[in-house]
Amino acid sequence: MDTKEEILNAAEVLFARSGYHASSMRAITESAGVNLALVNYHFGSKEALLEAVVALRLRPVNEVRLKRLQEIRNRSEELNIKPDLPEILRAYIEPVFGTGESERGWADFANLIGRAFTEPDETVQKILLRHMKPANQLMLELLRAALPDLSGQEVFWRYQFLIGALGRAIRMNSSPGYERLKKNFETDSETLIEMLVSFASAGMGKTEGRVGRR
Amino acid sequence: MDTKEEILNAAEVLFARSGYHASSMRAITESAGVNLALVNYHFGSKEALLEAVVALRLRPVNEVRLKRLQEIRNRSEELNIKPDLPEILRAYIEPVFGTGESERGWADFANLIGRAFTEPDETVQKILLRHMKPANQLMLELLRAALPDLSGQEVFWRYQFLIGALGRAIRMNSSPGYERLKKNFETDSETLIEMLVSFASAGMGKTEGRVGRR
């Protein structure tokens, strides 16, 4: 019964570090210390294993994001005021850097989430997108409310810029292999979040000299 | 003798659309209408074929970027003035969206470049990074000169945010598969570049309330 957990943990680490296709069933089961056939026995297939890993690790993060975004929307509607841009950004960004606990193997966990934002592979992207969709839709809605002077096109693209920057930040921060690049820039998550929020607030909120009209 | 070209064109399309590992030698040669063994005969290996495609398509783009960045640095040093942030950004971003010609199959070409910014696979990343390194190094140097009030750490991370946003923008703009997402936001490249420059200028140039000190 902790066989399933051993497999889930090993798969999380390997998927995060090497990607889905590069992590073979044999590598996963060997790392978990269990027999090769047990993944198919307990999960059905390799893809179902990925789905299980994502559901286990990503769902809590997205639930927190969704709840915080909903709170912002509710408060904004009750008080009849524009939602605050930095507040929206913080609700969207912060949970991705850890839900509070999870000290153990946090880098792998974060790296897995980072893949959710940059993964070009269709098999993986399909699963990850399905889990993030509700939070993403509400996020876009809130951004439109917070930036009423911008066209829908402009909000859409600035939102895409944010996603790109966020994904890059996560992967740079947690991926082994970038160690040399960021050797002199070791940055704790709180600082990185602040920099991201500051960057995105300034970039998204800018209204002068913008392209497109409303 | 145009066998090599047929292979290069087919490989560019497949690598861009499906990624390196997902594009099999058989799919490439079949798409090119040549025999399976000819890739190994003309290029040596699949990885050498990727290297050839990257060299052929990415090198001109990076040469333009590097030259424009060097011009900015030279002028800045001669006149003894800070380089202009939007000008730097434009020099870094614009060539990536096309070097002028290349109407034919531009989406595939851009998509291939987009992979250079987001590709998690190590085999691919290694090759792409080698080609982009000179431009990237000079870019970081110029950013530090343009933002003298910011710490090295802050410039480094804002630069990473830019790369993330740029990579996301390229892939969203040229990748088939995102069609549904951006259905109502068809955007031409010039407009997208302007939005990117505007976004990044505001985000990177912001100095109030920043984290870290100099």
Add this chain to the structure above:
DNA sequence: AGTTGAGTTAAACGTTCGTTTAAATATACC
């Protein structure tokens, strides 16, 4: 005309992949 060498071809190579099978072992229940 005959020879050389680059280009091309079909077939096979060895490896790795995810999955399946059938037997063996452990666990739970009466």
Add this chain to the structure above:
DNA sequence: GGTATATTTAAACGAACGTTTAACTCAACT
């Protein structure tokens, strides 16, 4: 304690991968 049920095991499966081989085509040159 014996039987049913769940789990684990070693082995094999068929498919796909990148690469290699050896025979063949064909244009160029003496």
